[in-house]
Amino acid sequence: MTFTIYELAAMQPALLVMIAGLLAVGLDTFVPSKTRIAHAMLCGGGVIAAMAALGSQLYYQRTAIHAFGNMLVLDDMACFLSLAILAATGLVLISSDADTTRRNIGFGEYYGLIMIAASAMMMLVASNDFMTIFVNLEVLSLALYVLTGITRKNPRSNEASVKYLVSGAFATCFFLMGVAFLYGATGTFALSGIREALALGLDSSMARVGLGMVMVGFAFKIGAVPFHMWVPDVYEGAPTSTTAFMSVTVKAAGVGALIRVLLIAAPMRSDLWADLLWWMAVATMVVGNLMALQQTSVKRMLAFSSVAHTGYALVALATMRSTDETFVPEAAASALFYLLTYTFMTLGAFSFLIYMGHELPGKDGTSEWQDAETLSDLAGMADRRPWAAAMMGLFLLSLGGIPPTAGFLGKFYLFAGAIERGHVTIAVIGVMASLVSLYYYLRVIVWMYMKEPMIADEKPHPSVAVVIALAGLATLLIGVMPGAFIAAAEHSIAVLR
Amino acid sequence: MVWAQVAIYLLIVTCLGLGMSYTGYFFLAPSRPRALKQEAYECGVPQMAGSRERFSVRFYLIAIMFILFDIETVFLIPWAVLYKQLGVPGLVEIGIFFAVLGFGLAYLWRRGGLEWD
Amino acid sequence: MLATVAVVVIAVVLIATAVAVVVSDNLVHSVFWLAAMLITTALLYVMLEAPFLAAIQVMLYTGGVITMMLFGVMLTQRDPGSRVPSASEAPGWAAPVALGLGATLLVAIWTTPELAALTPTPSGDAQKIGHMFLDRYLIAFEALSVLLLAGMIGAIVLARKGDA
Numbered sequence: 001m002t003f004t005i006y007e008l009a010a011m012q013p014a015l016l017v018m019i020a021g022l023l024a025v026g027l028d029t030f031v032p033s034k035t036r037i038a039h040a041m042l043c044g045g046g047v048i049a050a051m052a053a054l055g056s057q058l059y060y061q062r063t064a065i066h067a068f069g070n071m072l073v074l075d076d077m078a079c080f081l082s083l084a085i086l087a088a089t090g091l092v093l094i095s096s097d098a099d100t101t102r103r104n105i106g107f108g109e110y111y112g113l114i115m116i117a118a119s120a121m122m123m124l125v126a127s128n129d130f131m132t133i134f135v136n137l138e139v140l141s142l143a144l145y146v147l148t149g150i151t152r153k154n155p156r157s158n159e160a161s162v163k164y165l166v167s168g169a170f171a172t173c174f175f176l177m178g179v180a181f182l183y184g185a186t187g188t189f190a191l192s193g194i195r196e197a198l199a200l201g202l203d204s205s206m207a208r209v210g211l212g213m214v215m216v217g218f219a220f221k222i223g224a225v226p227f228h229m230w231v232p233d234v235y236e237g238a239p240t241s242t243t244a245f246m247s248v249t250v251k252a253a254g255v256g257a258l259i260r261v262l263l264i265a266a267p268m269r270s271d272l273w274a275d276l277l278w279w280m281a282v283a284t285m286v287v288g289n290l291m292a293l294q295q296t297s298v299k300r301m302l303a304f305s306s307v308a309h310t311g312y313a314l315v316a317l318a319t320m321r322s323t324d325e326t327f328v329p330e331a332a333a334s335a336l337f338y339l340l341t342y343t344f345m346t347l348g349a350f351s352f353l354i355y356m357g358h359e360l361p362g363k364d365g366t367s368e369w370q371d372a373e374t375l376s377d378l379a380g381m382a383d384r385r386p387w388a389a390a391m392m393g394l395f396l397l398s399l400g401g402i403p404p405t406a407g408f409l410g411k412f413y414l415f416a417g418a419i420e421r422g423h424v425t426i427a428v429i430g431v432m433a434s435l436v437s438l439y440y441y442l443r444v445i446v447w448m449y450m451k452e453p454m455i456a457d458e459k460p461h462p463s464v465a466v467v468i469a470l471a472g473l474a475t476l477l478i479g480v481m482p483g484a485f486i487a488a489a490e491h492s493i494a495v496l497r
Numbered sequence: 498m499v500w501a502q503v504a505i506y507l508l509i510v511t512c513l514g515l516g517m518s519y520t521g522y523f524f525l526a527p528s529r530p531r532a533l534k535q536e537a538y539e540c541g542v543p544q545m546a547g548s549r550e551r552f553s554v555r556f557y558l559i560a561i562m563f564i565l566f567d568i569e570t571v572f573l574i575p576w577a578v579l580y581k582q583l584g585v586p587g588l589v590e591i592g593i594f595f596a597v598l599g600f601g602l603a604y605l606w607r608r609g610g611l612e613w614d
Numbered sequence: 615m616l617a618t619v620a621v622v623v624i625a626v627v628l629i630a631t632a633v634a635v636v637v638s639d640n641l642v643h644s645v646f647w648l649a650a651m652l653i654t655t656a657l658l659y660v661m662l663e664a665p666f667l668a669a670i671q672v673m674l675y676t677g678g679v680i681t682m683m684l685f686g687v688m689l690t691q692r693d694p695g696s697r698v699p700s701a702s703e704a705p706g707w708a709a710p711v712a713l714g715l716g717a718t719l720l721v722a723i724w725t726t727p728e729l730a731a732l733t734p735t736p737s738g739d740a741q742k743i744g745h746m747f748l749d750r751y752l753i754a755f756e757a758l759s760v761l762l763l764a765g766m767i768g769a770i771v772l773a774r775k776g777d778a
Contacts, residue, residue, distance in 0.1 A: 029607045071753045109771050116764050131754040139761045146768035185726060209722035501617040504660040508623060552688040554773055560685045561769045564678040565762050571670050575744030583748055590748050597759040601766040608770045
């Protein structure tokens with residue numbers, strides 16, 4: 001294949017991240033005297049270099065690069081989501097410092113797998129062909145299966161990893177079968193090719209079933225109801241920094257790829273998929289919030305809340321077709337913006353649980369690290385650590401959608417848009433669901449501020465404090481001045497053709 | 498449809514082989530099981546333990562590595578049959594593929610994945 | 615005519631072995647039925663004039679994956695000769711859902727008048743696949759090396775000796 005250096009620039013950001021990850025693995029393996037600092041600088045450098053590459057693409061290039069026979073396209077949406085993924089990856093790299101040192105995890109491999117997953121996600125949101133979508137989906141899933149089970153001595157971590165692997169393989173079957181059906185019906189893997197074939201009258205029932213199965217595959221990966229069963233167990237069992245990583249980045253990458261598939265491959269079948277997504281979004285919001293209500297473990301509660309937030313993001317996709325039958329692809333911008341706000345608030349909330357970790361005496365005189373998980377772990381900690389508690393309060397209020405946080409604007413933008421396009425029912429259901437969610441978010445705040453402390457032996461890790469501060473800053477910043485971010489999201493969708 | 502004939506041939510061969518052995522097993526061989534005959538054969542000495550004991554997890558590592566490099570070899574074949582046609586660009590492309598996997602092999606080696614103890 | 619008969623026979627064997635995988639109570643038997651199923655799939659590839667794919671199917675799946683599955687069974691079987699009931703513990707709705715899905719797929723294929731994928735020539739042999747890998751789908755091909763690498767790292771991380 002012949003290609004220009006210009007095309008290579010399309011995958012440069014993802015390539016930089018991957019190379020940094022491989023170097024981190026190599027450093028751990030081949031260099032005798034290695035320090036954590038070296039790994040952190042290597043991976044952090046990779047993330048920053050990739051961000052710089054994306055920034056220069058946005059500033060100087062401006063037009064989308066279609067590379068390698070249109071297998072990859074680095075357009076504004078890919079840049080937007082890649083930047084969100086990179087920001088999350090950078091924050092997770094810092095907060096993983098706590099998990100890796102506390103639990104004695106090999107940090108070269110840990111960082112390496114995170115970087116490999118991040119680079120696959122960046123390629124995924126830039127994929128314009130089912131072949132690249134599938135391979136990158138698998139690379140990121142494989143890295144996450146391993147990251148979930150990386151604390152090998154912890155049975156819950158092992159169980160989570162196996163559960164994730166089995167349900168993920170099941171989802172992959174659906175996805176692959178759907179792609180095969182689409183290929184059978186249209187004769188191509190390219191998203192734009194599928195659209196042309198559908199327009200030429202190859203719009204058979206086989207193509208429709210294929211599209212439906214592809215959507216089921218995506219729904220599994222992003223954890224939408226009724227394909228969410230694995231989410232609570234996996235998020236609860238995985239090391240908390242991994243949970244933080246996958247809860248935000250996989251959703252950003254998965255929803256991004258889904259938007260691209262729907263808007264590029266099948267815009268004219270929006271009558272079919274919009275209805276499907278409508279029910280999925282409603283079920284996801286309702287089930288996620290109702291299940292979160294019943295949890296006493298904060299980590300599990302956050303897992304169900306992340307299911308609910310998937311539902312909110314899907315509202316934007318489900319209402320892309322307005323009630324007077326016009327197709328409004330710009331609606332997807334509110335999903336992108338929501339994913340951005342969700343990234344920082346969820347990452348912050350999970351990081352707080354790592355921050356509040358404490359040591360449990362183990363069986364044979366050793367001690368074992370335990371992240372804060374239950375409400376009683378957090379009881380009355382606001383007196384001891386007012387700043388951390390305030391930050392957690394901010395994240396929870398943002399997740400609940402209280403102004404002036406990012407979460408409020410994200411939800412406002414979503415539901416206002418839905419109503420504008422005539423979808424009042426789903427908007428009302430969404431607002432009701434957020435009201436319900438306030439109960440369990442506020443309950444954590446009540447425990448932090450109004451209960452007597454039960455345990456007071458947490459050993460905060462300084463680097464996690466940095467993550468919490470940065471995530472809190474981002475949550476406030478997006479909440480106070482959202483203009484630029486909303487404009488970027490809208491522009492991303494506007495050029496997506 | 499030459500390949501259809503090949504497939505039919507393979508099918509017949511398989512059925513014939515299975516059919517002959519199963520006919521022998523079900524209809525011809527006398528079946529007089531005894532406890533001693535049911536045991537696994539261990540060179541004539543009495544059996545020490547069941548034949549299906551648990552394997553060490555190290556076998557699994559070896560099996561996984563085998564599959565990974567097996568797949569790698571399979572990917573080599575399509576390139577090998579047309580490497581003259583593809584020329585230098587093809588060599589570079591497959592070189593990158595192998596560089597990544599060579600890195601993997603080196604990693605495996607250094608981590609002791611190839612050692613038994 | 616002959617080809618049609620062959621396809622029908624292969625299909626029947628394929629479905630029968632696949633059902634046997636699921637209903638067999640003995641894990642080892644299940645794995646062997648799976649091997650039979652995979653070889654039958656290879657026959658299907660031969661019928662579709664894709665001999666290279668058939669060879670790979672036998673090499674990778676029957677040779678590699680089945681070996682690994684057998685190891686997996688041997689690793690986990692605590693109680694020799696124990697049987698795993700194949701019937702699903704729970705729901706009575708699993709069968710209707712599976713049958714419904716199967717019926718949907720069948721109807722979808724049945725009602726589709728023309729299959730676009732069958733009009734271009736099948737990319738059966740190694741050269742055509744090589745052109746696909748190294749030309750059209752180059753990026754996906756290179757990404758596969760990363761997939762294999764991630765698999766290696768994962769295997770070492772999860773299965774190596776030592777603590778943590």
